Amino acid sequence: MSDAVAIEVKGLGKTYDTVTAVKDLSLSVIQGEIFGLLGPNGAGKSTTLRILITTLSPTSGTATIFGHDVVKEADTIRRLIGYVPQERAIDRFLTGREHLLLLADLYHLPKNEALTRIASLLKLVDLDEHADRVAKGYSGGMKRKLDIACGLLPNPKVLFLDEPTLGLDVQSRLNIWQYLRQLREQGMTIVMTTNYLDEADQLCDRIAIIDRGEIRAIGSPKDLKASLGGDGVWLTLGDSEPQVVETLSTALKALPFVRAIRPTPQGLDIRVDAPEKALPAILETTNRVGCRLDGIEYHRPRLDDVFVAHTGRSLTDQPPEPTT
Amino acid sequence: MNEQIQEVLALTNRWVKRLSREKFSMLFTLIQPMLFWLIFFGNLFQRAADVQVVQAPNYMSFLAAGVVVMTVLNNGLAGGVDLLFDKENGFLERLMATPIRRSSVILSRFLFVMAITAMQILVILGVAFLFGVSAETGILGIALILVIGMLFGVGLTAISMAMAFSVKSHGDFFSVLGFLSLPMIFLSSALVPLAAMPGWMKSLAFFNPMTWVIDAIRPLILTGWSEALPHVAIALVVLAVFDGLCLYGGARAFKRSVG
Numbered sequence A: 001m002s003d004a005v006a007i008e009v010k011g012l013g014k015t016y017d018t019v020t021a022v023k024d025l026s027l028s029v030i031q032g033e034i035f036g037l038l039g040p041n042g043a044g045k046s047t048t049l050r051i052l053i054t055t056l057s058p059t060s061g062t063a064t065i066f067g068h069d070v071v072k073e074a075d076t077i078r079r080l081i082g083y084v085p086q087e088r089a090i091d092r093f094l095t096g097r098e099h100l101l102l103l104a105d106l107y108h109l110p111k112n113e114a115l116t117r118i119a120s121l122l123k124l125v126d127l128d129e130h131a132d133r134v135a136k137g138y139s140g141g142m143k144r145k146l147d148i149a150c151g152l153l154p155n156p157k158v159l160f161l162d163e164p165t166l167g168l169d170v171q172s173r174l175n176i177w178q179y180l181r182q183l184r185e186q187g188m189t190i191v192m193t194t195n196y197l198d199e200a201d202q203l204c205d206r207i208a209i210i211d212r213g214e215i216r217a218i219g220s221p222k223d224l225k226a227s228l229g230g231d232g233v234w235l236t237l238g239d240s241e242p243q244v245v246e247t248l249s250t251a252l253k254a255l256p257f258v259r260a261i262r263p264t265p266q267g268l269d270i271r272v273d274a275p276e277k278a279l280p281a282i283l284e285t286t287n288r289v290g291c292r293l294d295g296i297e298y299h300r301p302r303l304d305d306v307f308v309a310h311t312g313r314s315l316t317d318q319p320p321e322p323t324t
Numbered sequence B: 001m002n003e004q005i006q007e008v009l010a011l012t013n014r015w016v017k018r019l020s021r022e023k024f025s026m027l028f029t030l031i032q033p034m035l036f037w038l039i040f041f042g043n044l045f046q047r048a049a050d051v052q053v054v055q056a057p058n059y060m061s062f063l064a065a066g067v068v069v070m071t072v073l074n075n076g077l078a079g080g081v082d083l084l085f086d087k088e089n090g091f092l093e094r095l096m097a098t099p100i101r102r103s104s105v106i107l108s109r110f111l112f113v114m115a116i117t118a119m120q121i122l123v124i125l126g127v128a129f130l131f132g133v134s135a136e137t138g139i140l141g142i143a144l145i146l147v148i149g150m151l152f153g154v155g156l157t158a159i160s161m162a163m164a165f166s167v168k169s170h171g172d173f174f175s176v177l178g179f180l181s182l183p184m185i186f187l188s189s190a191l192v193p194l195a196a197m198p199g200w201m202k203s204l205a206f207f208n209p210m211t212w213v214i215d216a217i218r219p220l221i222l223t224g225w226s227e228a229l230p231h232v233a234i235a236l237v238v239l240a241v242f243d244g245l246c247l248y249g250g251a252r253a254f255k256r257s258v259g
Helices: A045-052 A074-080 A096-106 A111-124 A140-152 A170-185 A197-203 A221-226 A242-253 A275-289 A303-311 B002-021 B023-044 B059-077 B081-089 B091-096 B103-130 B138-166 B170-186 B199-206 B209-222 B225-258
Strands: A005-015 A020-030 A034-038 A060-065 A081-084 A158-162 A189-194 A206-211 A214-219 A231-237 A258-263 A267-272 A293-299
Touching (some): A020 A060, A020 A189, A034 A045, A045 A060, A081 A140, A170 A189, A206 A303, B059 B103, B059 B170, B138 B225
Antiparallel strands (some): A231 A267
16 A cells, blocks of 8 residues: 555535534545545534535535545546445436446446446446346345446546445445455545444544544544553442442552553443453452452453544434434 | 537436336326316317407317417426436436536436427327317427427426425425416416406416417417417517526526535
8 A cells, every 4th residue: 555645635614504514624545545434424424525526515625636626626536536325326217237328428438448347347246137127126235236336437546435335234235345345455545434333443444533523533443442542341340339449449550451440330441451461450459359340341442432532422322413 | 518418418318218117107297288188178168168258269279379388387397306306315416426517417407308398299289180270380380389388498497407406305396386387377378368367367477478488379370470470579588588587597506506
């Protein structure tokens, strides 16, 4: 992977009459990476994506793709990018092949080139057998495959995907991930929105966590998790006196591999470096202090923890915010 | 320029495909106006309508021009519906992310709606012929009827597309549509000549561009060139103003919606 910058976003903002959808957003996407915009519905991911694909104008800030401004050079950008919208954007009266033929004309591909490319794309996404059926009868997975073929038709330098696996079954989902990884191998830059933590974690090279129109954190899932400071150990304590818990907390803090302790409603959240040493020591200390232990849970840092750390809530608690 | 032709043809082709896949919808689109208005309404009022009042050999021949323009009205006002659905399901966004001229989508819609309208006008005139109504001005007159009809259709389609781009939901779109179309018909010279209307309806119908269009087409069917040409000239002036306003409004709504 080269470190050339594919997309540069600076101070981007989008305000509707009264609602600020995106606020002072800055990020850069490196050529050849899969970049994820992670956030709940209404966080501003789709707005950001739409500005990048030139279908929405920002109210402030700039965005460039390979040096071209998305507002001033919109037509140039449109020749560089492919777009995979959410699955509803399929014309159910057209066949899969007709979708691709239509787009081939809109990208001004010569007829011969269009036909060969369409044939190979249909094969790639495994739709060649269904290419001449109208899309009304397609399953969710097939529609999404068709969407991806449509996005790839112009042979884009950057592929944008809006929630590429929303509502798909596990198998279709894994297939889509597989395609996207193949495309990355071929050097394509991919930008996608998602509100699935595992998708961001397993598929994306880097992610930006977006909440309420602002970026809360950017980095690789690994770095973001590491930045939380160690693995987590959660203790659920029985109805012990507050001062007993206090004593336990102080005793644990003294242990060499414990990095941080935070009280929780149920007990304690402890961050540790070396779990194989930390766990026995924590148990031993709890016993020694005389704290009743109702449960102990150990986990490696998860992206959800990153999300909670940066936004103060879990991604699964969807706030009632206006979608744009 | 070649690229734009390629875009418009591809997009128009999509509208044709969609229509051809909706067989029932196509059938009813084609037969509804002539069946309901021309055949039922025309025959129903054949004896009730006074030939002295309508100034025509019979009510059916009077009504033919009205039904032609009603068809233009219905097609035009519904012309934006498919774009409305495209906007709502995201297909429009998919199109707008491709390097096409923004106007190609609009042009394809005009082309398609006008083609369908022209075919329907011909079918209506054909059915009228079966009931003994033939255009006094012949083939040339029919060609002029098509031109006038399509000029009116352009403005109406522009209104419909402007609405499609501006409304928040398709419920709004269809309520406005339903609200507009019947008064447009009743407050025009489609069913009754202006002279036979109550005063207040007459004054409203006077400001309805549909009245002027019908008054130009009716003599092309009923009487002949000398009677028709002055009315055609007035209709062309009215249409120039009407289309100008509608296209301006439509272009603004489109710009606001898709940049």
